Amino acid sequence: MDSEITLRVDGRRETLSVDTRTTLLDALRERLGVTSPKKGCDHGQCGACTVLLDGRRATSCLTFAVANDDSEVVTAEGLAEEDEPHPVQRALLDNDGFQCGYCTPGQVCSAVGMLDEAKSGWPSYVTEDLDESVELDEDEIRERMSGNLCRCGAYANIVTAIREAAE
Amino acid sequence: MxxxxxxxxxxxxxxxATVSRDPEARYIGGGTNLVDHMKLGITEPGKLVDITRLPYDSVESLPDGRVRIGATVRNSDxxxxxxxRQRYPVLAQALLxxxxxxxxxxxxTGGNLLQRTRCSYFQDVTTPCNKREPGSGCSALEGWNRHHAVLGASERCVATHPSDMAVALAALDADVLVAGPDGQRTVPVTELHRLPGDEPEQDTVLRHGELVTAVELPSLPFAVRSRYRKVRDRASYAFALVSVAAAVEVTDGDITDARIAFGGLAHKPWRATAAERALHGAPATEEAFRAAADAELAEAETLRDNEFKVPMTRNTLASVLRELTQQEGS
Structure with a gap:
């Protein structure tokens, strides 16, 4: 059963007809050719498909495209300003925050969303005092980024890169 | 699909009205569990009614001290x-x-309450599972059952409820507000989920077409000293082997009130009333904490792979109570 939806993807307005079964991830990749969100597990367990959905990080594989009519989607590709990478992207490059790179676009979107959450004062499970402002030390970054798996195991440098980008 | x-x-x-009249229709909220189940073939709804834009997206402090949480409020919000964070830290920690x-x-909020077990056999449509396919058998009874129930299970089903949030809500005595074709009703969260018995396919007491619209927290001033601790196979992003939600009130070194619930142990968030009774009026000592855990766990029945859950629960409860009562004394 098809349904017409409009998405704003990386600044472009896209109107398309989708089968209701199409996930947001598949709509982006297969219908719109936006391939920076990756299909890893397709079950919300790996985070490779993370995008910013109306400004918040979300797993695009666990939401149907039809449920996101009129939404704003920003992928890792849309975060760069012309030729200048986003500060999180720059920091991952500078710190060797990846090896194969498959999880990287999801890591980028997740980190950008996470830094916004921390800036808004959101606590995490490892935050000692729920009333205090958050300081993004290594434990905080690891906890907040735990939804993004990296099978190359580049975590040490991912954490360093995010700390750098947070400053 | x-x-x-x-x-x-x-x-x-x-x-x-739409969902009530169509047995194949389902509500969908955030979709994080339902979409996955549709991919796995666990459930095959003919119609989805998306409730995320209904006006249930706010948290309100009510004049009588209660707090009403709309059903579509996102877990992160x-x-x-x-x-x-200030009045019910146990709930914030459980969510996080x-x-x-x-x-x-x-x-x-509503979807978190109604999420289904992560029993690997339930999620694998090639294996027998009484919850997914009534009468087909339980693969976990003699299978890999490290994550399974030690309290309140039946020979039909040993699955556990996966929610952390619901464990905190059970400790806090929250109410679930439900709207249905015949009007509204209130269900205490401790009575929302069922034990498996002979009908493990029924997770909750909700009838088809009923919609969770809100959760209400009682005032409960002593919940400012409350805590959620989760023990799991990795440091983050995993379901609980054992979890403890607790709030305690201590007066002159004695425990005058306690609210305790366990996660990872049963088919529902397990309100530990026997432990609470044991603690009532007891001194805040290690012996009392362990006696309370033993009172609750006396009926525990373990399976091949999950014997560890009994001592782990005892240790975790003692550790949480120690921390909460020391906090009180300082």
């Missing part, structure tokens, strides 16, 4: 809400211990 019709609900009454940042941004 079977084709389905999708509708975005604009008002609750018509959403309830609820955990960040100042009134929850669950899933990942990107999933908490999607998942809703």
């Amino acid at each position: 079977k084709p389905f019709d999708y509708q975005r609900a604009t008002d609750a009454d018509s959403a309830i 609820l955990a960040a809400e100042p009134v929850i 211990s669950g899933a990942s940042g990107q999933l908490r941004n999607l998942a809703t």
Whole structure:
């Protein structure tokens, strides 16, 4: 059963007809050719498909495209300003925050969303005092980024890169 | 995946009417569990009614001290809400211990309550499972059952309820507000989920077409000293082997009130009333904490792979109570 939806993807307005079964991830990749969100597990367990959905990080594989009519989607590709990478992207490059790179676009979107959450004062499970402002030390970054798996195991440098980008 | 019709609900009454009259229709919130189940073939709805744009997306402090949480409030927003962080830290911590940042941004309060077990046999349609296919048998009884129940299970089903949030809500004596074709009703959260018995396919007491609209927290001033601790196979982003939600009131070194619930042990969030009774009036000592745990765990029945859950629960409860009562004394 098809349904017409409009998405704003990386600044472009896209109107398309989708089968209701199409996930947001598949709509982006297969219908719109936006391939920076990756299909890893397709079950919300790996985070490779993370995008910013109306400004918040979300797993695009666990939401149907039809449920996101009129939404704003920003992928890792849309975060760069012309030729200048986003500060999180720059920091991952500078710190060797990846090896194969498959999880990287999801890591980028997740980190950008996470830094916004921390800036808004959101606590995490490892935050000692729920009333205090958050300081993004290594434990905080690891906890907040735990939804993004990296099978190359580049975590040490991912954490360093995010700390750098947070400053 | 079977084709389905999708509708975005604009008002609750018509959403309830639509789902009530169609046995194949389901509500969808954040979708983090339901979409996955549709991919896995666990459930095949013919129609989805999306309730995320209904006006249930706020957290309100009521004049009588209660707090009402709308059913579509996202888990991340609820955990960040100042009134929850200050008055009910156990709930904020439980929410933050669950899933990942990107999933908490999607998942809703109502959906978190109604998520289904992560029993690997339930999620694998090639294996027998009484919860997924009544009468087909339970693969976990003699199978890999490290994550399974030690309290309140039946020979039909040994699955556990996966929610962290619901464990905190059980400790807090929250109420669940439900709207259905015949009007509204209130269900204490401790009575929302069922034990498996002979009908493990029924997770809750809700009837088809009923919609969770809100959760209400009682005032409970001593919940400012409350805590959620989750023990799991990795440091983050995993379901609980054992979890403890607790709030205690201590007066002159004695425990005068306690609210305790366990996660990871049963088919429902397990309100530990025997432990609470044992603690009532007891001194805040290690012996009393362990005696309370033993009182609750006396009926525990373990399986091949999950014997560890009994001592782990005892240790975790003692550790949480120690921390809460020391906090009180300092």
